[in-house]
């Protein structure tokens with residue numbers, strides 16, 4: 001009994017929807033190989049691609065801790081034995097939902113090995129707990145799209161209410177990761193807890209406009225709406241060359257540009273693959289000129 005699961009990277013917030021909107025990309029993503037073994041318990045066999053940063057201790061590693069949580073919920077943690085190989089294909093602390101991809105892959109793998117006792121909707125709260133373990137806060141805007149695919153809206157947290165949104169087919173994302181580490185925990189501490197009503201009105205107008213734009217496949221409306229007045233001004237400080245990259249993306253014809261999740265990855269949203277490629281390539285060139293290493297990924301939304 002063994003299974004291999006891939007879960008994709010995700011762009012949380014979708015620029016204007018802090019903690020409620022997110023989408024999955026085709027790549028990169030993380031891979032979990034899970035094996036059923038005779039000896040009861042959950043163990044990590046190996047982790048690749050993490051530069052030794054993630055714990056092998058099954059109680060401390062988020063993937064195994066979540067698997068244990070699920071087995072406990074099902075009342076079979078004392079009899080079942082599983083071993084996990086985790087292969088990370090994306091950087092940690094990049095703003096691409098790295099921990100979420102691993103957690104979702106692990107939980108999807110154990111659920112499938114057990115014959116799907118839980119639906120995807122039922123699995124989601126366990127994924128959110130994984131996020132809480134990984135960064136101290138249980139937001140669902142990475143795990144929901146990693147598990148469900150496409151664009152998701154977290155309509156509410158108590159109880160968790162996740163809605164799949166339509167994905168206009170020409171929507172592409174050019175993601176660039178400037179190689180600096182910004183842990184989500186730190187990036188969350190930075191943002192102010194209180195917002196001005198005037199700014200809130202602008203923000204929820206944008207969120208509603210984006211949702212309407214997705215339903216109508218109205219790329220101009222999507223472009224006008226994907227703007228963030230609440231979080232970006234604060235978090236942009238943590239990201240080298242943020243405003244220069246924004247200008248480059250918009251000059252290349254992107255519909256919008258902003259921070260992916262809590263950063264430092266940035267995302268250019270474009271109509272069509274070519275513009276997304278162009279925007280990402282020019283941003284990367286700019287970073288190279290500034291002697292900042294980076295990765296780029298271009299994918300359909």
Ligand code: HSE
Nearest residue numbers: 012018019139261262
């Ligand atoms: N919504 C979360 C944040 C996503 O912006 O902190 C973290 O990837």
